[in-house]
Amino acid sequence: MAKDTTVRTERKRGEGVQFVYQVLRDDILNLALPPGSPIDENQLAERLSMSRTPIREALVRLAGEGLVTTLPNRSTVVSNIDFLDLPSYFDALTLMYRVTTRLAAENRTPQDLGRIRALQGDFARAVAAQDAAAMISVNRDFHAAIAAAGRNSYYTGMFSRLLDEGRRLLRIYYSSFNDQLPRRYVEEHEDIIAAVEARDIARADQLATQHADQIVQKLQRLIAQDRRRHIEL
Amino acid sequence: MAKDTTVRTERKRGEGVQFVYQVLRDDILNLALPPGSPIDENQLAERLSMSRTPIREALVRLAGEGLVTTLPNRSTVVSNIDFLDLPSYFDALTLMYRVTTRLAAENRTPQDLGRIRALQGDFARAVAAQDAAAMISVNRDFHAAIAAAGRNSYYTGMFSRLLDEGRRLLRIYYSSFNDQLPRRYVEEHEDIIAAVEARDIARADQLATQHADQIVQKLQRLIAQDRRRHIEL
DNA sequence: TGTATTTTATTTGTCGACAGAATCCGGCCG
DNA sequence: CGGCCGGATTCTGTCGACAAATAAAATACA
Structure with missing residues (x-):
């Protein structure tokens, strides 16, 4: 109830x-x-x-x-989460990670960097506090802020929707943490910020791809685990 | 009224x-x-x-x-059409043209090809009849069908919305035809179909990019013309 | 005559009510 | 004993009405 x-x-x-x-x-x-x-x-x-x-x-x-x-x-x-459609979701999400980060490296202003850094600070704090809910929410805002720095309203709109949908997925599978992956995400975020600040588009693209793949693989592994558990029942 | x-x-x-x-x-x-x-x-x-x-x-x-x-x-x-935001729109549209056509080349079934060919036939007829309204509408459906063959619901959803928004733009600037561009589009469509049928992903990507650039450039030229006219008034 | 202010009118946002649809439940029939 | 049918109940989709908010009109005033 x-x-x-x-x-x-x-x-x-x-x-x-x-x-x-x-x-x-x-x-x-x-x-x-x-x-x-x-x-x-x-x-x-x-x-x-x-x-x-x-x-x-x-x-x-x-x-x-x-x-x-x-x-x-x-x-x-x-709405249900359509697990059969997840490969499509991961594909789209990765693509949007890449294009938004690329554009951010191209168009970011100092103000953008300030906002992004502030959110990165929040994210690091959430990781330190082992607060999964905060991590998920702030992570979303972090990448949305990067997308905003790219100055393409169509991309930011699409990306926001994908990230929201992802929040539900993450909530399901990240309710508890017992590995050190979050810390790794913090580092990857730092690298992305550095590339965006340096206006290094190629590197930003590369890092975004890696970051996306990282998350996607982690989720796929968790889902596969979950699937097996269900089948065993 | x-x-x-x-x-x-x-x-x-x-x-x-x-x-x-x-x-x-x-x-x-x-x-x-x-x-x-x-x-x-x-x-x-x-x-x-x-x-x-x-x-x-x-x-x-x-x-x-x-x-x-x-x-x-x-x-x-x-809603107004935000002309200041058009570069973003063109950017997003081109990207979606590319990824949907790529995926179509990867995943198309014979049924998909049939549907796409039927729409291409409609498009050719609309061009022959000089029916701008039909061309715009069918062109949209043609590319939506290609996207559908790609089997990624996120892409098809995003793309459909972009194409719809584009319908208004095209309506404004394509109300009358006096050049042979439409015929060129028919040929480009044919090439795209061939690449999709041959599962030639690289070529599909390349052709989609060209096709998108073609349309974008045409629109930009028309808009620039229009701008000048307004300023002269 | 032009501007500020009150009055009127239009339009939106919300409400309570009602009818159609679907579900649930019990009875009837096989 | 199980499944089909009909009535009662719940919930959605739509309606007309009303009050807040805005726009338009009318009036007063400088």
Whole structure:
């Protein structure tokens, strides 16, 4: 059962949809609402103390991003993660890692570097604190900041969506850490920052590729493990 | 003023939103609703003889795709084409042309080739008929079919959105033809099909790049022309 | 006559209600 | 005992209405 979080914050007119959207999005990406969970409009309406109309509009928006699936005349559910489609996902993710990092090396400003460094600091702290949730969230922001430095809104938009989808995957498989991989990620991030700062496009591309491959391989291994476990049952 | 198209088709329950969505989307992509047009919910509700609720949900969906922009407490308008951002657009479009065509060469099935050839036939016919609208629409479907043959849902999704956005651009600048470029596109399409059929990935990539550059350059030239005209006024 | 301010009107965001669809449940029949 | 059918219930999709917010109009004032 979900927590009995009856929210009754007074909100200004027009912020309702945005509010519901963010609440649901966070719950979905943090797996507080696991894939497949039905989303009851009435229940949500009561919990957030508002009518069903803004909730439906938020759901439409989430459906547009693929985070929920609307079954006609039936309940909308949190979208499943399609494991058969994961190779495609990894492929697309790697590509976006590369092009955004390349463009960042090309177009970054000192302000961009400042923002990126700040997030890298957050990431290092999360690793030191062994806080998986923070690591996942900050890692996302870190790469989004690099993408932003590339100044291509189409890439940043696509990449953000891919990273969000990835947050769910990481949440599933990275709930606990007992290896030193995170530290390695910190180092790889440092190298990427250095390449971006040096405007070394080729090296940025190379490092981004490595970094992406690193993550993809790790995930594939974890998933394969998981698969085996399921089959053994 | 828009045409007095009072639609009163009897629709089944649950198809309302979908219907409004498609009507609006078509009108926007065909520039029947030019960028900047305000969208009056009441007016639309009366024209399609339904309540405002499904219309609002369709608008939320369109906003999610960036085709309309919702000004808080004010009218929603058809999104403008951001000409300053066009270099980014061209960059992203070229990249997606390349990766989708590459993957098509890798994964195409005979069925894929059949579908692609059929669309290429449609395209050739549209060119022969000098039908700009059909050319734009079929061209989109042609490349979407190639992307589909690549079997990467993330790429096909991204690419489709880029191609749709491009439809508006092409509509603006390709309303009339007086050069033989379209014929050249037919030939380039043929070459791409051949490379995809031969599973020649390198060549597919190369041809896709050329094809994209071709279109991008043409558009840039037309836009530059247009800019100059505006400045002269 | 032009500008500032109040009044009116239009339009959005939200609400509660209702009807159609689907699910659940119990009874009936094989 | 199990499966099919019908009624009751729950939930979605749509509707009309209302109030906040904005834009337009009208009025007052310099």
